[in-house]
Amino acid sequence: MTLSPSGFDPHVNQSSEIGIVLRQVYDTLVYRDPDTGQFVPGLAESWTVSPDQTTYTFTLKQGVTFHDGTPFNAAAVGTTLARITAPETRSQAALGLLGPYAGYEISDDYTISIILAQPFSPLLDGLSQFYLGIASPAALNTYSNERYQFNQVGTGPYIFVEYIPDERIVLRRNPNYAWGPPFYQPPAANPIEEIEFRFFTDPSTRLTALEQGDAQVIGELPPSDARVVVGSSVIDLQTVRIPGQPDQFLFNIRQFPTDNPTFRQALLIGLNRQTIVDNIYQGFSPAAQGPLTPGVQFYLDVSVDQYQFDVQQARALISTLGFVDADANGYWDDPNGDLTLRVLVPPWGEYRQIVQVIQDQWRTIGVRVEPVAVPDFPSLVSAVDSGDYNLVSLTSYGVDPAFLRTYFTTDAARNWTGFANAEFDNLMRDAVQQLDPGLRAERYGAIQQAIMDQALILPIRNKVNLIGVSSRVHGLRFDVYGWYPIIYNASYDPSG
Secondary structure: OOOOOOOOOOOOOOOHHHHHHHHHHOOOOEEEOOOOOOEEEOOEEEEEEOOOOOEEEEEEOOOOEOOOOOEOOHHHHHHHHHHHHOHHHOOOOHHHHOOOEEEEEEEEOOEEEEEEOOOOOOHHHHHOOHHHOOOOHHHHHHOOHHHHOOOOOOOOOEEEEEEEOOOEEEEEEOOOOOOOOOOOOOOOOOEOOEEEEEOOOOHHHHHHHHHOOOOOEEOOOOHHHHHHHHOOOOEEEEEEEOOEOOEEEEEOOOOOOOOOHHHHHHHHHOOOHHHHHHHOOOOOOOEOOOOOOOOOOOOOOOOOOOOOOOHHHHHHHHHOOOOOOOOOOOOOEEOOEEOEEEEEEOOOOOHHHHHHHHHHHHHOOOOEEEEEEOOOHHHHHHHHHHOOOOEEEOOOEOOOHHHHHHHHOOOOOOOOOOOOOHHHHHHHHHHHHOOOHHHHHHHHHHHHHHHHHOOOEEEEEOOEEEEEEEOOEEOOOEOOOOOOEOHHHOEEOOOO
16 A cells, blocks of 8 residues: 555545555446456346436345345445435545435345436446445444444455554455456465555655565556566566546646646647656656546547647747746746746655656746645645646546546536636536447547647646566456456465
């Protein structure tokens, strides 16, 4: 584990990190096949959608039991849905995945319908994510919301044994597990009986832990460490792409001078992203070309011909806006001195290094960059709320592009660009309500193109999870989201 989350409850907390553990503990109604991305049965053996696309009816698998012996049935699904949607749960992620949820109806012990107020095409995608894992109703009735995170009970391939914050989480193999999705295939020998997750929050310690045998699998290796692993005889490197948004910066279009689209376009043209990919990411990640990465449905490569690196063109665009360099110090002038951009820089990932490169490259087009370090996410939100910034890093992950509405519609909670366009809002709303793949592809193609035409973002690189795996671990693979290992399929041979 690369960070210690503030909470470990899938129905309450939003950290994607907790899914590394909880994907092993819970099953979901449906899954996405990691090879095809298509939906396949999970706890539901089949499902239908009503003609008006507002009712999803699931026929559930029989013979499934929770880790505490409680039978799985439609009432258990209803209990989980009720918990997620209860105001006192204060769900940070799971509730949003249900979209315009209006309730559920149980027809019999193994048939349940989820009812929506209006069509919502990402529903199955949400139901496939660990945040909507089905929990034992007996456990939910026994433990408070605060205590349940330490006593979690699902139907998944591993049983939750122990959670000591900032120290470890222990899982034990479920000997009765026989109802997984089609791609859950246990090994013929040496299955992994127990998993101990430890916290390696300092990136500099991860490679050492692998080399010394203190850990057998560690994700999110720094690129320089991944380069070392490539030459190792005892550690294998897996590179798994992460679908979603790229590592990127959002432009604040309510703040001078990034309120001008021509100026934003000049900034895009004035940055050589390939240099960042080659030097900071050691060539492991491709340069990003738009608001989505290739692993997302309906991805469109929208900027490869639109914003080619060209220092002279970038300077020419800025000069058309009337900026001059009267003191000949290499920077364009603004009313307060040098033309300066405030960039909010979080501590995670490689953003500090990226901003240093941006600072150097934009100096050549006459723009000064003032990095503003923020220590954590709450501080980042506070800085955004002040409005005193030009660029801010923000990204999210997922396979269905519906998450874009959270960042680019007028009233969105994370509309940190300040973009407001009624026609664009309608396009985004229509894309979320369409179930026809062809129509969705058309809508999301237009959405991606509009984001880049308006130069609302500065895409950097398509994220890749660099995972060090002991050569004694065999058959480990990751789900379609790229973060979450399918440990049930893996084996561990102490002899190598």
